[in-house]
Amino acid sequence: MVRFGIIGCGVIAPYHARAIEKASDAALVAVCDIIKDKAAAFSQKFGNPRIYQNYKKLLSDSDVDAVCICTPSGMHGKMCIDAAKAGKHILCEKPMEITKAKLDKVIAEVEKTGVKMACVFQRRMQANPMRVKAALERGEFGKVLFADAYLKYYRSPEYYKSADWRATWELDGGGALMNQGVHGIDLISWFMGGVDSVFGIARTQTHDIEVEDVAVAAVKYKNGAIGVIEGSTCAYPAQDTRFEIHCEKGTIVFSDAGIIQWARMGEPEEKLAQEKSECAPGNDPTAIGALSHLPIIRDLTDSIERDRPPAVTPREGRKAVDTILAIYKSSQTGKEVKL
Template sequence: MGSGKIKFAIIGAGVIAPLHARAIQLHPEAELVAIVDSVMEKAQKLADEYSVPFIYEHIDQLLQQCDVDAVCICLPSGLHSEVTIAAAEAGKHVLCEKPLDITLANMDGMIAACRNNNVKLATVFQKRTTELAIQTRQAVKEGKLGKLVLGDAYLKYYRSPEYYKSADWRGTWEVDGGGALMNQGVHGVDIIRWIMGDVDSVFAYAAPIVRDIEVEDTAVAVVRYKNGAFGVIQGATSVNPGQEPRFEIHGEHGSIIYADSGIKLWKTLDGEEPPAASSEHKAEGSDNPQAISEDGHYILIDDLIHAIREDREPLISGEEARKSVELILAIYESARTGKEIKL
């Protein structure tokens, strides 16, 4: 690929698409050339807002008629694999919104299609780009907490009944793939697993306690990590008001607790002061799904561009993104069967 701009298309003009549009427009090496949505009015509205030249009703039209290098997939979770595979087979790189998809078979198909067609598959987990996550993971990797004993994620969001009624796919097994964990909590599930390492087994409860939906609005899981540590993952969209996501990492020699708003506790074996924040932290999306900054999306757009140019793996590859969904599916299986599930 030459030194020209990487041409992007956005597939799906819903709530998350403007974050991708802004990030692409801000990037000096990126150009947003097309929007695809089955509802043409939505595609047109987003295209007008960001001065995008082409709109299409279907991905096939985009792939046949438009010269693009990469696509951003902003569709409901259960539709990710079909579109990713079509894009990969047409030789397009893919940046897919979280979760990668909602079944292991679908995710494996996406990963294989991108590998076989020599295109990059990157995933949006923007919480991994935050200072707090990176600093915490680094401290853990460097052994600053000693042997890990506990790794907990508290992911207590609020989503109103109106939110679930706003689109017929929300809160369904078939297209949303789950509830509080698969849609909102997947970010935090990804973070705790990224910091603590892979999970060995889970035991969980999950149910719709207050919302009239088929998937869970409240879930709690006990996890055993492969390194021997234990942990708790709580996910909800039923908590009012929503709380900022919070991560608590404890080792025999120290502890780190942080939330979106900053570090709450930083005690390490070497007695170092907590790292200074270079930017102001704020809770994102705990009550309002649109209250998210595009900073993380910009970093991931930038990373994909460099992955393409340098022919390297993206920061968050398909294989890496698969792990959080595998864990959530195990939590659902445990809640359904009442058994501990080995991963």
């Protein structure tokens, strides 16, 4: 049994609590929020685990084996480092951190202490992305030629006002790419074996925010393919996130609605069972499947029990952030940026 503490009792925290409740080898024993009433209400809703207002106190609780970091993105690094030093295993929300320096420090501390740390990229564990990854790895479609990710969300002005860290460089670390698009950027980079270089343009088109609400990038992937990434939070109405992968022997197109095309040259087009994504973006940031975090919690508890690396290690978790930071740098300098 892995005993969890949740740090940060905001929008995403219930997804962690529900997954812990559902997993047979996990229990929620402590919660923490700087706002005491929020922690208390959250605790009451999820079986009355112990309440803390200071995360360091939760980290010194010997009943806690692992922590879920659900605080604003720019706080993740410090909390992960403190958790690792306290010998706690970690499940960290995306993005793992928002600067290269802090990503480096987290990885160094986690590897030094040997705690297990996983990053929340729940889409990697959903049926369609797993099917695509396996088909590409088996070479069923041959060499990938070009591959695109279209990540067109909508977020209202009210969303941006709903917490004062949102859309700030200091704590959100960016906008349409760093907060929303990071999931899709992680997926396309995972499919392609990583990103080699980017040429990006990021702008703030409609929202009264300091970070970007639209960005595009031409991308060279590590597997030799090229492609386009587009991210936005001003596409109204929001579109299903969509991935188009063109290979020597055919094409895969899939979106939040399911697999749209699975076509191999010379073969009848396969009609695959349609499994909707657990992360339909819509215009609503909470439109995530209620149990979308369950496979991630199960993967982390299993990695602790079997002493193996979790599916999305810190070194994997940083890749999408590195790509996004390179797109921002390219947009500022007007030059291609190599990762």
